[in-house]
Structure formats: structure tokens, C-alpha cells
């Protein structure tokens with residue numbers, strides 16, 4: 001996720017540099033590891049860019065200082081996906097002639113092939129990004145004699161992946177060309193005067209409330225105060241509806257949601273679709289290293305540790321080896337003196353900046369020759385420096401302190417590695433592999449369907465439980481991870497006391513707390529643990545427990561025993577069951593979110609917590 005902003009105007013009385021800087025700053029929540037601006041004046045492109053947060057860059061190079069007569073500019077704030085967060089990887093990116101500039105949000109999946117083809121044709125690249133292929137492809141098309149618009153259209157046809165792009169050309173000072181496929185793009189307009197493009201509405205909301213929302217496979221030509229839309233596939237002109245935005249800037253930044261936490265829960269399907277784009281080659285690198293390792297550890301903190309618990313379960317199923325989970329704060333204490341050579345540590349950290357995990361893997365690297373395989377959401381974060389191989393989850397920045405979409409994408413990444421292992425080992429048939437992939441690619445739809453239909457039910461449950469201070473979240477097998485994570489969410493944002501526990505172990509102590517009406521949330525996908533879980537539900541029900549269960553749509557047995565069920569719209573089969581830590585989680589995240597609201601708490605700023613824990 002990155003932010004793009006552009007303006008083309010015929011107004012003399014505005015400070016273009018200031019407008020662009022303010023516009024891109026309102027998109028900084030979409031990414032903040034580098035920023036850049038390109039302005040066009042006297043048939044030349046003027047580029048300013050650097051790594052860091054916008055305010056830091058501003059102090060160094062005054063991004064707003066662009067030529068006075070400029071009437072067209074593009075800007076970008078980056079959340080790195082390909083290439084470290086450095087100046088050279090910052091957008092905009094230019095072609096060889098320095099005439100074409102592109103800012104891009106998305107992921108170009110076939111950029112390596114395109115880059116190879118372009119390099120063979122003599123094009124020179126300055127960055128490690130996927131984006132840089134785009135201006136070079138447009139350059140080729142223009143050299144072939146196509147006009148600016150058709151060159152962009154033909155270049156985009158060569159891309160696979162997701163993009164929202166804005167392009168300008170030094171010889172076309174009256175146009176910005178933009179296009180969208182699977183990444184957001186909106187156009188703001190003051191008719192006859194100025195036109196804006198942006199990844200999100202807040203970027204131009206103080207300037208205009210009139211806007212067009214672009215859909216996939218659409219292209220637009222922006223001129224000062226005018227815009228024309230085209231279907232990217234047929235290249236035919238299309239009409240689009242001009243809308244008036246009623247939101248405040250604050251609401252717009254959150255996409256109309258009241259809080260970032262809610263927005264990020266609703267972003268899970270798109271985040272998951274992006275994670276599904278992780279290259280098979282990289283997954284195979286992880287899979288092969290795990291296959292040849294003698295000892296495997298998986299380590300993380302908090303929510304990432306719960307992702308590790310779910311992921312180790314999924315990977316072990318296909319790996320044929322035990323994986324030991326250790327909280328990162330305990331790694332050195334537990335492994336000191338017993339860390340063998342040919343060990344592998346899978347380190348998981350959303351931020352890549354949690355001090356405990358950074359120190360743990362630094363210690364492990366120094367202690368013995370072990371391999372560190374890292375899964376993080378932040379390219380170039382500190383953890384990546386001590387890692388042998390890194391997978392980036394592609395969830396986009398998470399602003400809410402409680403981890404939501406990053407949890408799903410961490411589990412999904414581990415699940416993708418697991419299926420890659422199954423493929424290499426050939427321990428299941430090709431048909432079964434396909435079924436696992438179908439289940440994985442089906443996850444976003446299941447979550448979308450759930451979120452569409454179940455918010456009222458979750459609010460009803462919250463109202464029903466409002467006065468309770470203590471809860472159990474119980475499960476067996478892989479769902480213990482789900483119970484722990486669902487419990488952690490409710491604990492941190494709604495300030496309730498939760499025990500997220502194994503349903504079997506809960507009878508060895510915790511059950512003594514159960515009285516009439518004590519709420520117990522059972523996580524109950526129909527997997528191999530289901531029948532035993534039925535027994536556990538009965539034990540707690542017979543002691544007066546109030547049973548809320550999370551089950552699949554076709555569930556019967558546990559439904560009959562429950563006071564309320566939350567039904568996840570997914571098939572009752574082993575392929576989907578294995579990924580239930582992902583599909584069941586939005587229900588529990590929503591439960592935590594609405595519980596926080598019911599207790600007048602701000603779910604984006606849980607008490608005593610910060611997004612990144614950089615102290616021991």
C-alpha cells in the first residue's frame with residue numbers, strides 16, 4: 001500500500017508545491033518510508049525524493065520548492081514492497097530519456113521478466129522496484145510511434161498484478177494519465193480549474209468534494225478542470241458518475257470507518273489477496289530450507305506469536321518434523337547451550353522492529369550457524385538485516401494498534417509455505433494440492449461474505465455480554481491459536497480479562513471459575529478435534545456456562561448446545577478447516593472492536609500499548 005497524489009491546474013493563484021505536499025501528507029497513513037515529487041515546467045521534469053517520513057524529508061530538501069510556473073505535479077508516499085526503503089527506490093521513477101515519470105501503488109508480479117526484457121533492449125534501471133519497468137515500457141511504446149495515451153494503454157497490457165498509476169510526460173504538459181487495476185484511485189475535480197488524482201479521498205478533500213471513483217481496468221486523462229475516462233480493455237470512452245463527498249477529512253482517512261481497526265478488519269480480503277501474490281520461488285526457498293533443517297524453531301511476540309502457533313501446526317502437517325515454538329523474549333534463555341548447527345529459526349514480526357525478536361535472532365546468528373527465515377510486513381525493517389531470507393506479507397501499513405490484517409497475512413504466508421512443502425515432498429496427490437490452493441484462494445470471499453452479513457449479530461452478542469469482565473476462549477488443535485488470538489484482541493481493546501486456553505486443559509483448573517452465565521467462547525471448526533470439543537462444551541454448559549460458539553455454516557451438534565452461534569460461511573471440509581485460523585478470526589476481531597465501543601474505549605489506542613514495542 002502506497003499513496004499517490006497528482007494535480008493539473010490552470011490556476012495562477014495557488015502554490016502548487018504546497019498543495020502537493022499537503023495532499024501527499026494526508027496519504028502518509030498509507031506508507032511512510034519514503035516520499036517523492038515530480039513537477040513539470042518548461043518541458044522538463046523536476047524530481048525531488050528521499051527516504052524517511054515526509055516531515056523529515058521536507059526538512060532536508062523542501063519538497064514543496066518546485067518551479068513557480070509549474071501547473072502539473074505528481075507525488076508518492078511509499079510503503080516498500082520491492083526494494084528497500086532508500087532514496088533510489090523512492091517514486092517517481094523515470095524512463096531512460098527522463099521524459100516520462102510514474103508513481104505507482106500496487107505490485108507488478110511479472111516485473112522480473114519485464115526488467116530482463118527491457119535490460120536486453122538496453123534500458124538502464126536505477127532502482128530495485130517493480131514500478132520502474134512502467135516508464136520504460138511506455139518509452140518503448142512511444143518510440144514505436146504510439147501517442148502518449150495509447151503508449152500507456154499498451155504498456156499496462158504487459159503488466160500482471162495490481163496497480164494504480166499516474167503518469168506524466170515532459171512533452172505533454174496539459175495531461176496526466178492515470179489507470180487502475182486492483183489498487184484504489186479517485187479523481188477530484190474543480191470544474192474548469194483543477195483536477196486531482198489520489199489513492200484516497202482525504203488527499204484532496206480540503207480542495208474539492210466533487211469526485212469520481214475509478215474502477216478496475218479504467219484509464220483517465222486528466223486536464224486542468226476536466227477529465228475523460230476510458231475502458232482499458234476496449235480503449236473506448238466511458239461515462240462516470242460525479243459524486244459529492246460528505247465525509248470529514250478524519251472520516252475519509254479511515255475510508256468512512258469510525259476507526260482504523262475496523263477499516264483494517266475490512267481490508268483483510270484485499271490484504272490476503274496481496275499475500276497470495278508472494279512468489280512461488282520465494283516460498284520454495286523457505287520450504288527447501290525447512291526440509292533440510294535438523295531443528296526448527298518458530299519465534300515471535302504477541303499476535304505474531306499466535307500466528308506462529310497456527311502456522312507451525314499447518315507447516316508440521318506437511319513437513320514431517322516437529323517445529324518448536326518459543327516466545328522471542330525467551331529464545332536465548334531456552335536455547336542457550338542447546339542451539340545446534342543446521343537449525344532454522346522462523347522469525348515473525350509485523351513491524352520488524354520489536355526489540356525482543358531483533359535481539360533473539362541476533363543472538364542466534366552469533367551463537368551458531370543457524371538460518372533465519374523472516375516473515376515481516378515492513379520491507380527493510382531492522383529484523384531483515386539479521387535474516388537470511390525474508391518474505392514480506394504485503395498487508396500494507398497497519399495503523400490501529402491492535403494487529404488484525406497483519407495476523408491473517410502472517411498465517412496465510414505460513415500456510416503458503418506449508419503447501420509448497422507438500423508439493424515438493426509429493427506427500428499428497430496433485431488433486432489434493434489443488435484443493436488446498438482452492439481453499440486458500442477462497443479465503444477472501446469467505447471473509448467478505450462474513451463481514452457483509454454478521455455485524456448485527458456481533459453487536460447483539462456484545463450487548464448481551466456487556467457487563468461481563470471475565471471470559472474463556474476455548475478450543476482444541478489448531479484452533480487453540482485462534483482462541484488465544486481472539487482472546488488477546490478482546491483483552492487489549494475492550495479491557496476484559498480473557499483466558500485463551502486449550503478446552504481439554506481448561507478442566508484441569510480454569511473450570512473452577514465457571515458460574516451461572518460465565519461466558520465461554522468455543523472455536524469449533526469441524527476438524528479432527530470436533531467430537532472431543534463437543535464433550536468439552538457439555539462440561540462447561542452443565543456448570544452454567546453461557547456458550548457462544550464459532551462454527552461453520554452447516555454445523556449442528558455444537559449449535560444445539562450453544563446459546564449463540566457465529567457461523568462462518570465456509571465449507572465443512574479438511575481443506576478449509578486447516579485455514580480456519582484465518583477465516584474465523586475476523587469474527588473475533590469484530591467482537592473485540594464492538595466490545596471496546598460498548599465500553600467507551602478507543603479501539604485504535606488501547607490503554608498502555610504502543611504499536612511497536614522497542615523496550616524489553
Ligand code: F6R
Pocket residue numbers: 301302303304305348349350351352353354357401402403404492611612613
Ligand atoms: C496485538 C499486537 C501485539 C504485537 C506484538 C508483536 O494486537 O499487535 O501483540 O503482535 O507487539 O509485534 P510485531 O509483530 O510487530 O513484532
